[in-house]
Amino acid sequence: MNSFVFLGAPGAGKGTLAKVLTGMFNIPHISTGDIFRYHLKEKTELGLEAEEYIKNGQLVPDSLTCDMVRARLAEDDCRNGFILDGFPRTVNQADELTAMLNEQNKTLSAVILLEAPEEVIVRRLSGRRVCTGCGATYNLYGKMPLHDHRCDQCGGEVVQRDDDKEETVRKRLMVYEEKTKPLISYYKEKNMLIEMENLDDPKDVAKRLVDILAK
Ligand code: AMP
Numbered sequence: 001m002n003s004f005v006f007l008g009a010p011g012a013g014k015g016t017l018a019k020v021l022t023g024m025f026n027i028p029h030i031s032t033g034d035i036f037r038y039h040l041k042e043k044t045e046l047g048l049e050a051e052e053y054i055k056n057g058q059l060v061p062d063s064l065t066c067d068m069v070r071a072r073l074a075e076d077d078c079r080n081g082f083i084l085d086g087f088p089r090t091v092n093q094a095d096e097l098t099a100m101l102n103e104q105n106k107t108l109s110a111v112i113l114l115e116a117p118e119e120v121i122v123r124r125l126s127g128r129r130v131c132t133g134c135g136a137t138y139n140l141y142g143k144m145p146l147h148d149h150r151c152d153q154c155g156g157e158v159v160q161r162d163d164d165k166e167e168t169v170r171k172r173l174m175v176y177e178e179k180t181k182p183l184i185s186y187y188k189e190k191n192m193l194i195e196m197e198n199l200d201d202p203k204d205v206a207k208r209l210v211d212i213l214a215k
Contacts, residue, residue, distance in 0.1 A: 002081035057171030
């Protein structure tokens, strides 16, 4: 089973790298942030419950988040593996993840910590633009759509995420420091952590990671 958790601050490049690896391993990329954004857009019950937390850069309560992940991992496409991007984000979620994997007879191959200097993170987040249609990401300081604010892939509108605005970004980084960083020692102690600097082209980083995993 190829099953990975991507750990790292917002803007560390988890989503971008996950998109490369999902194709290489043919396993689903499960981004809890993307799933929540889907529920927000569709105004589902879960979306309405999660909305205020997300808008304020806070974590959605563990119970809601864990139920959502448990159901997603039980889906058929997760049989041979998965990439969890943005989950777990608290020690309690990590304990819950262990429990749900046990329930479902699944194991975790590795936890990959992606690191980048703070100035790179702030630049990535403040420059990030996303397609409201298909979720493709662009960046003011990198690749932007060929036609003004229209996604190259689906023609959807390309906008800044509300929670990528400066004040919310600062809050999200504080929440990461306080609630998520303890997971680094948590997984280190379990000998599951692979630490990687994520500054190069995502395809090169993915290749480096595959080499490490092969060892
Ligand atoms: P992301 O796209 O991963 O940065 O997530 C966007 C937002 O969704 C976060 O700022 C949280 O409000 C919420 N969220 C995503 N994943 C989780 C999680 N594992 N636990 C709680 N809230 C989450």
